[in-house]
Amino acid sequence: MFTIDLNADAGESFGHWQVADEAALFPQLSSVNLACGFHAGDPLTMQRSVALAKRLGVAIGAHPGFDDKPGFGRRDIAATGEQIFTDTLYQLGALQAFLKGEGLPMHHVKAHGALYLKMMKDEETARAFSEAVATFNQKLALVVLAGKGGELMQKVGQELGLRVVSEAFPDRAYLANGQLAPRSLPGSVLDEPELIAQRAVMLAKGEAITALDGGEVSVRAETLCLHGDNPHAPKTAAAVRQALEAASIRIQAF
Numbered sequence: 001m002f003t004i005d006l007n008a009d010a011g012e013s014f015g016h017w018q019v020a021d022e023a024a025l026f027p028q029l030s031s032v033n034l035a036c037g038f039h040a041g042d043p044l045t046m047q048r049s050v051a052l053a054k055r056l057g058v059a060i061g062a063h064p065g066f067d068d069k070p071g072f073g074r075r076d077i078a079a080t081g082e083q084i085f086t087d088t089l090y091q092l093g094a095l096q097a098f099l100k101g102e103g104l105p106m107h108h109v110k111a112h113g114a115l116y117l118k119m120m121k122d123e124e125t126a127r128a129f130s131e132a133v134a135t136f137n138q139k140l141a142l143v144v145l146a147g148k149g150g151e152l153m154q155k156v157g158q159e160l161g162l163r164v165v166s167e168a169f170p171d172r173a174y175l176a177n178g179q180l181a182p183r184s185l186p187g188s189v190l191d192e193p194e195l196i197a198q199r200a201v202m203l204a205k206g207e208a209i210t211a212l213d214g215g216e217v218s219v220r221a222e223t224l225c226l227h228g229d230n231p232h233a234p235k236t237a238a239a240v241r242q243a244l245e246a247a248s249i250r251i252q253a254f
Helices: 022-028 043-056 081-102 113-119 123-136 151-159 193-205 233-246
Strands: 002-010 031-035 059-063 141-145 163-168 223-227 249-251
Touching (some): 002 022, 002 193, 002 233, 031 043, 043 059, 113 123, 113 151, 123 151, 141 151, 193 233, 193 249, 223 233, 233 249
Parallel strands (some): 002 031, 002 223, 002 249, 031 059, 141 163
C-alpha cells in the first residue's frame, strides 16, 4: 500500500480577515503548516488553529515567511542571511509557545511563499533558514520542494543534519523540466477539485502528470500540499482524500 502525507498551509487568517474554514479543512489532512504571524496569522489565530489540529490529531508544522502581510509573503523581500535567520527563529518561537500550551511537539518546518522560492536559488537564504531550524531543534523535519528546483534546499538541509522531506503540489501546475510553473503563467494555479484529486493520486504513486508547457513530468514526494487560501480548499481537500483512499493510498503524517 502507498502512504502519503496530506498537508495544507493554514493559520493564515488575521483579525476579522478569515482565509479558510479550518473546521472543514483540517479533518481531511494529516498535517498542517501554520503561519507564524509574519506573512499572515496572529496570536489568536495560532491558538485556535493549534487547538483545532490537536483535537483532530493533525500534526503541526511551522510555516515562517517574509514579514509581508500586505503581499501575503509572496513578494521577494531584500533581507540578509542574518535577518532571515533571526526572523525564522523568532517565528518558530512564537508558534512553539502555543504548542507548549497544548502539550504538543512541533512536527516540521516549511518556508512560505517567496521565502520558499528564494531558498530554491539562493544558498545564503537556504542556509540561513535551515540553520535557524537546526538551531531551534535539530530533530525537526525540513519540508522542501520535490524534483527540479528543490535540489539546493535539500542539499543545505542535509548538510546541517536535518531530515529533509520532499513535497509536491497537486493544485499547482508543473513545467516539463520538473519545476513549478510560475504563478504569472495562466493555468499555473488549479482550482478544480476533481482534477486536483486525480493529480494527487498520480503524484502519490509517482506517476507522470501533464506539464503546463506540454509533455509529462514525474515528481516523487513524501507529502502533498494543498493551499489553504484557496476559497475551495475544504472541498478540494475532501475530494483529494476521497480519491487517495479509493486508490488504497493511506494518508498519514510523515
